[in-house]
Amino acid sequence: MVIKAPDKGGAVLTWARSLYLEEAQRQLSDARFYQLLNHDCTKESQQTVKSVVHDLISTINTTGSSLVVSSPRTSQFYLLPKIHKPNNPQRPTVSTCSCPTENIAVYLDEAMAPLVHGLNTYIKDTNHALQIFDSFSFDPINDSVSFLPRT
Secondary structure: OEEEOOOOOOOOEEEOHHHHHHHHHHHHOOOOOOOOOOOOOHHHHHHHHHHHHHHHHHHOOOOHHHHOOOOOOOOEEEEEEOOOOOOOOEEEEEEOOOOOOHHHHHHHHHHHHHHHHOOOOOOOOHHHHHHHHHOEEEEOOOOEEEEOOOO
């Protein structure tokens, strides 16, 4: 039995383990999105990250050790049920917590945030995107797009 919280809705779902694994295998076998590796490349990725961080350390304002995950692990694939959609599809998710590049991603997010916030247009988060989508309108006659104030 697999027990998961759905993508939305605040419920708890149970799946027969065989059905969960069958759906995961179906999604993971789609070569457009996933590639089968013949070994766990976490250690190799960690060495690449250490090497790149060491080579670039003089150009950034931080210590290299803060950018390297001390105990890396392989990213984890799992499915989240979308109970609010017809036929309840499963959304594939990859957790990269403690993967070799996690600290670099956090650093870049912090370093780039001031630059992004200075742009004329950017999307802050999901709620901000939803506000933009809500105010979006397309006029097919004039072939124009506008973002109207929310009413």
